[in-house]
Amino acid sequence: xxxxxxxxxxxxxxxxxxxxxxxxxxxxxxxxxxxxxxxxxxxxxxxxxxxxxxxxxxxxxxxxxxxxxxxxxxxxxxxxxxxxxxxxxxxxxxxxxxxxxxxxxxxxxxxxxxxxxxxxxxxxxxxxxxxxxxxxxxxxxxxxxxxxxxxxxxxxxxxxxxxxxxxxxxxxxxxxxxxxxxxxxxxxxxxxxxxxxxxxxxxxxxxxxxxxxxxxxxxxxxxxxxx
Numbered sequence: 504x505x506x507x508x509x510x511x512x513x514x515x516x517x518x519x520x521x522x523x524x525x526x527x528x529x530x531x532x533x534x535x536x537x538x539x540x541x542x543x544x545x546x547x548x549x550x551x552x553x554x555x556x557x558x559x560x561x562x563x564x565x566x567x568x569x570x571x572x573x574x575x576x577x578x579x580x581x582x583x584x585x586x587x588x589x590x591x592x593x594x595x596x597x598x599x600x601x602x603x604x605x606x607x608x609x610x611x612x613x614x615x616x617x618x619x620x621x622x623x624x625x626x627x628x629x630x631x632x633x634x635x636x637x638x639x640x641x642x643x644x645x646x647x648x649x650x651x652x653x654x655x656x657x658x659x660x661x662x663x664x665x666x667x668x669x670x671x672x673x674x675x676x677x678x679x680x681x682x683x684x685x686x687x688x689x690x691x692x693x694x695x696x697x698x699x700x701x702x703x704x705x706x707x708x709x710x711x712x713x714x715x716x717x718x719x720x721x722x723x724x725x726x727x728x729x730x
Contacts, residue, residue, distance in 0.1 A: 507665040510654040512540055515669040516623070519687065520676045531676055533654070539679075541651055543671035547664060548648040550695075551702060560661070560703055561648055563587060567629070567641040574634040576641065578627050583648035588622055588629065590615070591640040600641075603632050615639060661701065667694050 513525065513536050525533040527627040565579040566643055590598045592615075603621035614636055621632045649658060658665070658681070677684035 504660065505660065506657040507660050508654075509537070509540055509651045509656045509658065512658075512665055512669050512672065513537070513654060515665075516540070516672045516676060517671040520670065520680070522676070529677070535679075536569065536672070536676075537651070537654060537671045539675045540668065540697070542675060543668045544649040544651055544658065546550070546671060547668055548650075551699070552584075552646070552648075561646040563647055564642065564644045566591075566641055569631065569635040569637075569639045569641065571637050572634060573623060574632070575628040575630050577625075578629060579643065579645065581647040581650065582627075582645050583650075584646045585624065586646060587642075587644040589642045590620060591642055597642060603630075662699070663694065663698060667698055670694060 516522070516536065516539075517525065520531075522531055523529050525531065525536050527533060548561070561583070567576045567579075569576050588600045590600055592598050598619060600622050601619055603623045615633070618633070620635070622629050623632075624630075629643075651658060658668075660668075670687055673687050674684045674691060677687065
C-alpha cells in the first residue's frame, strides 16, 4: 500500500479550510492540526476495523520474552488489538495460548513444562498464568491501527484513504471555527461510500458476473455453462 506523509494531509486541510501556514500562534496551531489529524486517522482505523477487519490492513507480529518469576511482559509499541498469542516451546512447537478464566487470575509461580500457559491483557502488558519461572519466547500477532505522532510520520494507506482523513480533519477544523461544514460533509459522504465499497470488496472478494449472451427472451449460457 502507498505511504502518505502526515504533513501532506495537513497541507490539504489548510487549503480546504483557507488557513494560514500553521505556526504556534495561528488560530489553528501546528500542534492542534496534528491532534486533529490523529483523531481523524483513529476514526478511519475504527471504520476499517468495523467494516472489514483490522487483520486485512494493520496486522503485524513481534517476539516477546518473559522474565523468570515475572508474571507480565510489555506489549509492543503501537499495539491496538490482539490477534493471536503463542508460546514458542521449541523450534518445531508453537503453541497457541488460551485466555485465562477468572479461576486463573491468582498468579502462581510454576514451570511451564507439561502445561499450556494462559494469559490476559492487563493495561499495556500481557499477564501470564502460571508465572513463568524461566525465560520463554512468545509470538504475538496484533493490529496496530493508525496513530501518527508527528508531521513527518508516514501513514500506510489504501488509495483514497488520505482524502477521507483530510476531509474528516477539515470537518473537525470547521467545527472548531464554528463554520458550516455541509459542503465538506457532502464530499466526505461520497468518499466514505467509495471507501466502504472498497472494504467490502477486500473482505468478500469480487463476485464473478454471470456471462450470458443474447438469445431470445431468456438468452443462453456460454458453452452450456453459467459463467
